[in-house]
Amino acid sequence: MxxxxxxxxxxxxxxxxxxxxxxxxxxxxxxxxxxxxxxxxxxxxxxxxxxxxxxxxxxxxxxxxxxxxxxxxxxxxxxxxxxxxxxxxxxxxxxxxxxxxxxxxxxxxxxxxxxxxxxxxxxxxxxxxxxxxxxxxxxxxxxxxxxxxxxxxxxxxxxxxxxxxxxxxxxxxxxxxxxxxxxxxxxxxxxxxxxxxxxxxxxxxxxxxxxxxxxxxxxxxxxxxxxxxxxxxxxxxxxxxxxxxxxxxxxxxxxxxxxxxxxxxxxxxxxxxxxxxxxANMAPNFGAAYVGRSAFAHKGGMHVAAIRRNVDSYQHIDPALVGNELRVLVSDLSGRGNMLSKAEEYGLDLSSKDAQEVVQQIKELESRGFVFEGAEASIAMLMRRRQPDYVPPFELLDFMVVVENRRGRGLFAEATVKIRVAGQEIHTVSEGNGPVDALDRALRKALVPVFPQLGAFQLADYKVRILDGQNGAAATTRVLIDTQNGHQRWSTVGASANIIEASWQALADSVEYGLVVVEPEPVSL
The missing domain is CATH 3.20.20.70 (Aldolase class I)
Structure with missing residues (x-):
């Protein structure tokens, strides 16, 4: 050579x-x-x-x-x-x-x-x-x-x-x-x-x-x-x-x-x-040939259906040769094969019928402002909730968030959360430096006595995007939340005309995924 x-x-x-x-x-x-x-x-x-x-x-x-x-x-x-x-x-x-x-x-x-x-x-x-x-x-x-x-x-x-x-x-x-x-x-x-x-x-x-x-x-x-x-x-x-x-x-x-x-x-x-x-403190180029995160990522339903039959049908080399990996993305362009591949990735037994229904659900959600390419933990929860024996670790009954500007104290955020967990209704209230922080603290306050592993979870990133700015204050808001526990990091998404609701959707998915997938058992804190 x-x-x-x-x-x-x-x-x-x-x-x-x-x-x-x-x-x-x-x-x-x-x-x-x-x-x-x-x-x-x-x-x-x-x-x-x-x-x-x-x-x-x-x-x-x-x-x-x-x-x-x-x-x-x-x-x-x-x-x-x-x-x-x-x-x-x-x-x-x-x-x-x-x-x-x-x-x-x-x-x-x-x-x-x-x-x-x-x-x-x-x-x-x-x-x-x-x-x-x-x-x-x-x-x-x-x-x-x-x-x-x-x-x-x-x-x-x-x-x-x-x-x-x-x-x-x-x-x-x-x-x-x-x-x-x-x-x-x-x-x-x-x-x-x-x-x-x-x-x-x-x-x-x-x-x-x-x-x-x-x-x-x-x-x-x-x-x-x-x-x-x-x-x-x-x-x-x-x-x-x-x-x-x-x-x-x-x-x-x-x-x-x-x-x-x-x-x-x-x-x-x-x-x-x-x-x-x-x-170099430079953002990686996801679209870079060979080494980019998207270099071997498959999104179109036709592509994914093909690689499920022959992995070489839509890739020019084995990504392992350059230390990369094949990824299947889920979006409104996905087909049933995308969901079946993701289910296998998460070790779930998803029927063809359920896979198709999840695909339709994702298409509908993305039409309302959700995006799942960067929020795979939310995808995992959509699939897990389709499992016949799935029992969610908690259920939201209601929440309330108050933000005030009080003389002598300045801005003040307080959240009240009522959830059902382990057969009991728990009602908690907590303050925070903003409405999302207050919601996060109130939810943790309710759940940590039952799920102490939640104490190891940290909110790592919080991103907001306005999707239709021409609608002014009524625009749809997309929220992406990254959570980590020291050795794993996962992302979830929410979307709503109300930024607090969008934040709650992403936050609840994040906590549920962490309790079900990342740390299903209590850890020593």
Missing amino acids: NTVEVYDTTLRDGTQGENISLSVDDKLRITQLLDDFGVTYIEGGWPGSNPKDAAYFQRAKDLTLTHAKITAFGMTCRVGGSPHDDANILALLDAETPVCTVVGKTSLLHVTEVIRTTPEENLRIIRESLAFLTANGREVIYDAEHFFDGYKLSAEYAFQTLQAALDGGATMLVLCETNGGSMPWEVEEITRTVAEAFPGARLGIHTHNDSEVAVANTLAGVRGGAVQVQGTINGYGERTGNANLCSIIPNLELKMGYQCLPDGKLASLTRVSRAVSEI
Whole structure:
């Protein structure tokens, strides 16, 4: 099997994405994560650009890495200067990494208009910068910035810059599609032309996603002869992002027959993607290929009916290969198969007739503002209530919520709840910092003596959405509640023109699900 090296630049190019900022500790955690994943190179940052990157390289020396090499990134020495006394070049040496990646100008536009020098001087600073680092014992990777644009402007000069890099000792020539404007067929053809012109050189490919083809361009580069792919986890990066390694790697391994990672590591892909998004404090992209929560989620009734007969009928790979999982969603687009699959997931014996009736109930509820895709605990309760032997743990008789603004006390919320539990009617009242909190406290007050495990439940999130704002204060309100007990988390939904009623629906489902499914037996508090 042919191999392709993975060069990860999440810690440098990825952090140039909007709203992404990593502390030194964050970068060290991601470094360890990427090394465990099995990438070949980890670009740690630009040591000459800021103190944080300099601190990262200092602390990274203490890491014990088993697979990856850390590389420091920088640019060629200044026009008219020498690498021997160039602060940026010396910072690369001070980083003490085994590898240095140096970016240089390929396009005559950038040579004459950006760094404002002659073509000959640009060739000199490329050659001498790389030679200096090579002489100091560093493996040097050369990033040919704007290569494809430069090639289209003057292929002859673009080739001269690559030759200068080889003369300086570069071990890898990386063709950079910096502006993200080239198409895959162009990238493949140009990369193949370079491979033919420099038969002894090893080529890499680095693309950006401005035209939404960064992954395709990277794969095209490999088809053209590249043996190294550069990108970031989750496609983080400047403007619209870098090429997404979470798509590139499985495409290369599963679709194109290349090996990028050590055996067995591909199954960690989803975990790595989600861990990096968590560390970067970025919301995960549910729709991301391979690793997204929705990547193998099936919602349409026809699709679910098909995968119940043959799981491969509506998925291109086994999700376990990348550490993901198949999911069946339930909504007003669902069919009977969706409900039967969900019943099996929850270990319930649901008849075909009951499944169809639950589907109809869900369709009717969604027409009134409910949504069940993000509230699977509410789905579970709809199905459990269809079981012939199901006995609910409690029954609501009535509730009342009062919100007042009292002089000297400010806003004040009080809830009264009357429920039937264990054959008895219990009437409780409780205060809260708002109407939903007061309701929650009153319900707990009534139930905890009978179900002490409820004391471990916590309201983790409360989301409100107004569905038809044109109706003003009479608009339908949807409430989603997340509850957790320390080791599990579940979501429920309610919808009504009255926000308190919608909140009660979601709250009651949440408590009932917790008592029936999550903690059916009392726990030690």
